[in-house]
Amino acid sequence: MINFAIEAEKYRKEFLMLLDQWISIPSIYNNETVSAMMPFGADIAQALEWFKNKGEEEGFTTKLVDGYAAHIEYGKGEEYVYVFGHCDVVPAGQGWNGDPFKLLKSGDMLVGRGVIDDKGPLLATFLALKLIRDKALPLKRKIRIVAGGNEENGFKCIRYYFQREPKPTYGFTPDAKFPVINGEKGGMVLQISGKVENNTMLILGGEVHNTIPTYVTVRNCIIHKEKIGDYLKENQLTLEYSKEKNKVKGFTLFGLGGHSSKPEKANNPIEKVLQLLNMELQEKWLEDLTFLFAGDNRDGRIFGLGEKGRCGTLTMVPTILRLEGGRLELTLSVRYPENLDVEEILEKIAAFLKYKGIEGYELKVSSNKKPHYIEMDSLLVRKLYQVYVKHTGDRENPVRVTSAGTYAAEMENAVVFGGEFPDGSAGNAHMVGEYGSEDAFIKSIGIYAEALWELANL
Known part of the structure; x- marks a missing residue:
């Protein structure tokens, strides 16, 4: 049986390199550069293109959906498991110790706009998919990692996407905290x-x-x-x-x-x-x-x-x-x-x-x-929670609900799964000094890889 945590460690250097590149794109909504194929402006378009290109470089199937979203796909089957995160970020604001769009590494801490919301967690799921591919793990369903471009400014991206693309059998968004958030306002x-x-x-x-x-x-x-x-x-x-x-x-x-x-x-x-x-x-x-x-x-x-x-x-x-x-x-x-x-x-x-x-x-x-709620005893919630506990040993933090709004509601049978751990190793989303732990990100790669593999084979 593969040890996902050990395998995840092999992607540490690549994670840091990719995050540094993606953070450098100031993917904030810009009405002045909006066009037909750049509905959220030039910077978000660049961030989506970057994401798609990274998937192509790895040999995955990719698609840019009219500038609204981009996905990376792997596997066979008629059903899908989705990870839906976002590459757009909120404005940086004032008071940073350095350029917010240049990744700062200080010990274990990684600082920059978008580190935890949501480029870092989404990259962790991309590398989790790469881990599954590299180990040739069998899948009954296709897996898609999707980057949206309008989460911070109205969810137009995911709504446009699902007018053209199928919805998943199971899904999650890595856009809040572990272990599992099964309901949101x-x-x-x-x-x-x-x-x-x-x-x-x-x-x-x-x-x-x-x-x-x-x-x-x-x-x-x-x-x-x-x-x-x-x-x-x-x-x-x-x-x-x-x-x-x-x-x-x-x-x-x-x-x-x-x-x-x-x-x-x-x-x-x-x-x-x-x-x-x-x-x-x-x-x-x-x-x-x-x-x-x-x-x-x-x-x-x-x-x-x-x-x-x-x-x-x-x-x-x-x-x-x-x-x-x-x-x-x-x-x-x-x-x-x-x-x-x-x-x-x-x-x-x-x-x-x-x-x-x-x-x-x-x-x-x-x-x-609209509000969203998935029952606590659903197969999706139980399986994700089991994977989280297996990797962390944490049974003190329960499945919970949130006041934040995420993509989970738009996917229907979906929940929030990460990317922050409940130990305070990441924070300041939407604030000055947004940060995340390098070690925590690597741990999450292993968690996401096992979770995606499990969901794709349920």
Whole structure:
């Protein structure tokens, strides 16, 4: 019987070389370079092409699906086992110790944008497939490793892909944590817009809907530090003035960014800037937005949306704020359990606004992903968990659900399987200093190889 852990060690050097190459492509969505065959921009197109080319170099069957995704395939049979990860990344942000798109190796730690979300884990599955091929292990099903190009910005890639390609019998995405995540909340992007009369302020905060920003910039508004010193200290915030011709014109408020699925781990500067401006200016629009979205209402309780489901409770997190020319746009990342749906959420928010006499705002859903749940005793969940325990000996960390949204829901009979281990050996996804453990990645190659082999032969 093959020892997958020992075999995985043989791919260490290759993993580091490939990750260094892939990280160097800043595969962020870029609307300015979008075209018919580059639907997410030139950099993501380059990252997908790189992935496909690596598969071709190894002699695998490959396909680039109109710039939306690329896959690498091996094996025979009419059914498929899929790994579906992504090569697009969120913007790097400020504060890195070096170039975020140049892989930094410090001891066992690997640092760079995309290291753990999701280029490193996806490369581990690619090398796991290569291990299976190199050892000539028999398969009853084909295995596909698929890289999507729009996971961070709306899931258009995987939806386009499955309009043209078959769905798998079994699948997983290596886009969160081991051991197995069998359920996830739905994910809705809710945009709230309206007009703010007689207002010359410029407010800019956030870039993408699923990332809490690090800072918010305000212009044409002056707040005196001496008046708000206690507030800044209590809330662990930093405020820096911006000047033009030696005159203060505004400020930038710094908090702590993070993934919108884990708002408790961030210090959201959008929430805080609304609170701060409301304290200082006491204008109706600021009072309304602070009450609705920047206070203690992150779970939607005041809207009547606080009921807990199997996947947890709703979270409603502001991630993008724009005020320019009196036009206000606030984007909320809404994660909701399986006992809620989009229609109910919108109806209850609208009803509450009407009840409170809050008028002049338009609610628009720009994207939505339904909740997903695979039963704990399913063959897929049991087999993946068994492989994980065999390689790690870890029985303390159970199968669980998550508030994050992944590709698993789009594949139907699929779950999340890695790529982070629960020991903290990787982290800072969507944050400055994203990192992963080299040894953990090599361990995951062995886990993925055995898991794929098992699923392909069930």
